[in-house]
Amino acid sequence: MVLFTHPIRKDVTRIAWPVLAEMLLGSLFSMIDMMMLGRMKDTAAAAASVAAVGITNQPLFIGLALVQSLNVGGTAMVARFIGSKQLHKVENTVKHVILLNLVLFAIPLSLLGFIFTNQIMTFMGAYADTVEIGNLYFKIIMLGFIFQALNFSLAACLRGAGDTRLPMKVNLGVNFLNVFGNAVLIYGLFGFPQLGIIGAGISTSLSHLLASFILFSYIFKGKSIVSLSLSSFQFRKDTMYNLARIGIPASLEQISLRLGIVLFARIVASLGTVTFAAHQICLSILGLSFNPGQAFGIAASALVGQSLGAEKPSKAQEYAQETRKIGSVVSSCIALLFFLFGPQIVGLYTRDPEIISSASLALKVIALVQPFQSSQLILAGGLRGAGDTFWPLVATFIGVLGIRVVLSYVFVVIFGFGLVGAWMAVFLDQLARWFLVYTRFQTGKWKYVALR
Template sequence: MEEVNNNDIEEKSISDSKNSTVRNDVIKIAWPVLIELLLGSLFGMIDMMMLGRIPDQSLAAASVAAVGMTNQPLFIGLSLVQALNVGGTAMIARYFGAKQNDRMETVLKHVILLSMTLLVIPLTILGIIYTDNILNLMGAEPDALEAGRYYFKIVMIGFVFQSFNMSISAALRGVGDTRTPMRVNLMCNFLNVIGNALLIYGLLGFPSLGVTGAGISTALSQVIACVLLFIYVIKGESIIKLDLRSRFTFDKNIMYNLVKIGLPASIEQMFLRVGILIFVRIVAGLGTVIYAAHQIALNILSLSFQPGQAFGIAASSLVGRSLGAKDHEKAEAYAKKTRRIGSLISTFMAVIFFFFGRQLVGLYSTDPLIIESASGALKIIAFVQPFQSSQLILAGALRGAGDTFWPLVATFVGVLIVRVVLAYIFIIIMGWGLTGAWIAVFIDQFVRWVFVYIRFRTGKWKHVKIR
């Protein structure tokens, strides 16, 4: 009997040790990403607050609405670049786990070249030439169009550098180096906030440029971040290296993997952004002030969005690395632990949004209608959190395994069908206004969670092969 008890104690000790190791690995990779994303969102919130506090209230509302409308098409471009980066992160994590370090640099070069030539440069040119057409398509009223025209052109130039920055950051995260992107991006976000204060309000002798000044500051911060990360990888200080002297040759296996993993992720992002564009177009019909309230609610939502994203990135890296080392059990343990920790953090933030929504919105605007509308939306957002966080993290685990098809299905059904159709019914037909829009978001997130959770439970993602 005593021998059995000793065996039980020993097995429990081994289990506790494994659990502790998994938790430590998750936190080690996730916390720098979480800090980076949370503070990045916080800086974004401060930017929006600065625009919302422009003394002329009508100009302030137009500026906030303009940033929201210009961000949507910009996010389409960023999402397509990020989809290609998903393939890069998954492959680099796999090669790192399999100790095939020589292939990681080739992956990064392929990702950068493909994203720049096929996506970034063409989209930048189109964005600059067709600025007014794009903003009109977004439903911008004359005041928002006037405020956002030059802002959009400037941030599209910054998009080139931001995309380069994202590709390098994704490669570094694939090998678990999340601290370097954190340090670089936090420093540049801090500089962006200072630049915004100087150029929006015209402090210390700088010109008062309003929302255009915010665009200039944002673009410059992206240039600085790009330069710093580029220097880091070409100096060879990281496991990820970029040797500009070595000759580049296309690798058909890497191209196959990028298409296999990245194509569904790209289509998913297209569905997501098209769905959100239609959704935004419906909400914009409620008027500039209500749309400004919606944008403020989205801006605050982005803060609670970040734990799911951070732990989803950690899950991608750790799951990919474990599958590269052919340790399926550890891959599943990492996925479950990231979901548990990330969901706890998101739920805590949801409680704050529910009870202190009015105070948070009051930091952005003094307009009573905006405060009332946006704080009501935050109460619904609080209920979105548990499903949103779990869905983001499990989808990150699937992507890390190279299983990008089911996140695509979840997004197509949830965003492009459920959210858009219900938003039209709730806003246009039933007249529920902004509340109806956010109820549609809640149902969309729940549907996506169901799809991703069921796929994860099948375990089939553990057997996805890459070349």
């Protein structure tokens, strides 16, 4: 009961639980999607399909990371304006975020992915069987990317205002329909053709389109804290300055992160299709464990931004510290499950004993990552909510490019540690990032970042 009556904890859980529920169930839906592909009757096609999804996810995530860099600015600005009662500035900020993301990232990157599909997949280290089976899937996913980017932008602005329930309801609803659509189109149920991985791509892209329609319908009808109208767009230099000041370091952080992940994926891909399929299963499971840190990090961003907007820096620090405590407990419980029940969890994805053995051993290393990963995600979320995006950039650059990529090459290629060696490098990367972000947070300098 104390968790829900303490005022700080009550605010944290009010904002964090819808995000956590959305992310956990969204990750479970994503895991189910991969399980469906991994358990197709043709085991060779199943392994190639899982690997193709993993290969496709990397450039897709780069695009989403760039979108999110502008969204970080949108979340911080909306939170500040809500906290300082400058509600008249919120709508125009949201319009800036949406239009800039469409023009700078969503549309251009979608076209590039559609046109240069084979070249991108080959660069990512895909083998010929993976490119052949994943080509059309990649094209379909990149068309859906435009709507996915829109959804991310709207959700980020809503969360900055503390409205985490609307994105949760919409995403859970369309994800449920996506899982159903995947089953129908992958396996050819109810008279539909059996499309395999192509069916998964069609269902996923249609779900993003549906989510965009629902979100915009709610917002235009004024059913949320953040509302939009068809009034003319007013370009504002101060808004652009704030988005650039917050967004440029955030975008560089995301570029560093995704570049590092791409290089990391290429190193693991050198181990072969079966091992890379095991790696993708580990990444899918890891996505589940990221969720508490990300959810409480989003809560920290909103609450820190609103507190600083209301000129209450000490309260902002309380919010950040409380979100870290709760999020870390949740992540540690998930870590324990990974450590104890790795083979059983991996067995949900595949029947291949080699993949199960390799992935479940890597899961034990992933379990050790959890406390440091959760802490750095939450504190970095607090820093971003304050508009302090430079130090998360430094931490990511050093951790991912300086430690993860270099050590994974050493452990995998030189020492021959295999998949476990790759995940040992991830553990050391997360440890370094936690140390740098925690050190910056302890200085308290983030409390004095000013926005126009």
